[in-house]
Amino acid sequence: xxxxxxxxxxxxxxxxxxxxxxxxxxxxxxxxxxxxxxxxxxxxxxxxxxxxxxxxxxxxxxxxxxxxxxxxxxxxxxxxxxxxxxxxxxxxxxxxxxxxxxxxxxxxxxxxxxxxxxxxxxxxxxxxxxxxxxxxxxxxxxxxxxxxxxxxxxxxxxxxxx
Numbered sequence: 759x760x761x762x763x764x765x766x767x768x769x770x771x772x773x774x775x776x777x778x779x780x781x782x783x784x785x786x787x788x789x790x791x792x793x794x795x796x797x798x799x800x801x802x803x804x805x806x807x808x809x810x811x812x813x814x815x816x817x818x819x820x821x822x823x824x825x826x827x828x829x830x831x832x833x834x835x836x837x838x839x840x841x842x843x844x845x846x847x848x849x850x851x852x853x854x855x856x857x858x859x860x861x862x863x864x865x866x867x868x869x870x871x872x873x874x875x876x877x878x879x880x881x882x883x884x885x886x887x888x889x890x891x892x893x894x895x896x897x898x899x900x901x902x903x904x905x906x907x908x909x910x911x912x913x914x915x916x917x918x919x920x
Contacts, residue, residue: 769781769913770909770910770912770913771909771910772818772908772909772910772911773818773906773907773908773909774816774818774864774908775863775864776861776862776863776864776908776910777861777862777910778859778860778861778910778913778914779860779861779862779868780859780860781857781858781859781860781873781914781917782857782858782859782860782870783856783857784857784858786832786833786855786872788858790870792868793860793868793869793870794869794870795826795832795858795869795870795871795872796825796826796869796870796871797823797824797825797826797835797869797871797872798823798824798826798832798833798835798836798839798871798872798873798874799821799822799823799836799859799871799872799873799874799911799914800821800822800823800836800839800840800848800853800874800875800876801821801856801873801874801875801876801914801915801918801919802822802840802844802846802848802875802876802877802878803875803876803877803878803919804877804878804880804881804895805895806897807895807896807897808821808895808896808897808898808915808919809821809822809844809846809878809881809893809894809895809896810893810894810895810896810902810907810911811843811844811890811892811893812890812891812892812893812894812902812904812905813889813890813891813905814888814889814890814891815889816905817904817905817906818905818906818907818908819894819896819902819904819905819906819907819908819911820908820911821908821911821914821915822839822840822843822844822846823835823836823839823840823843823871824839824842824843832872833850833853833855833872833874834850835872836853836872836874837849837850837853842887842889843887843889843890844884844890844893845882845883845884845885845893846878846881846882847882848876848878852876852877853874853875853876854874854875854876855872855873855874856873856874856875856917856918857873857917858870858871858872858873859871859873859910859914861910873914873917873918874918875918875919881895891904891905892904898912898915898916
């Protein structure tokens, strides 16, 4: 199933120009010739709240995630990025694969990102890093101080939860 594949009408547009072109509910092991799977995101929940990270250089609240390293699976990247960006851990098997986001960046590159969801057993304390200024467990409604919300990520998190 594909949700919203019309490139003229994106599902969401982020504050820095990222466009969510489609959300594809395909098998996790799908292979794509065009727009490869280049990043992984984690929608981590605890008590009905979503973990968001404030990325310093973008001044934006986003889902934890990032690029997939050579030789690394999207699932492995999701676990690593969750830990690196928030200090929260999740076993690879605890992540539920949700689907692929097809996005375009301001430079017009089209990429896919693998979206995972998990429940946090018990959140751990966070210490700011050079990359991440803060984390927040968000209810998807209240304003987040200290930056804009990456609306593409908020849209994806709602899809993951729904």
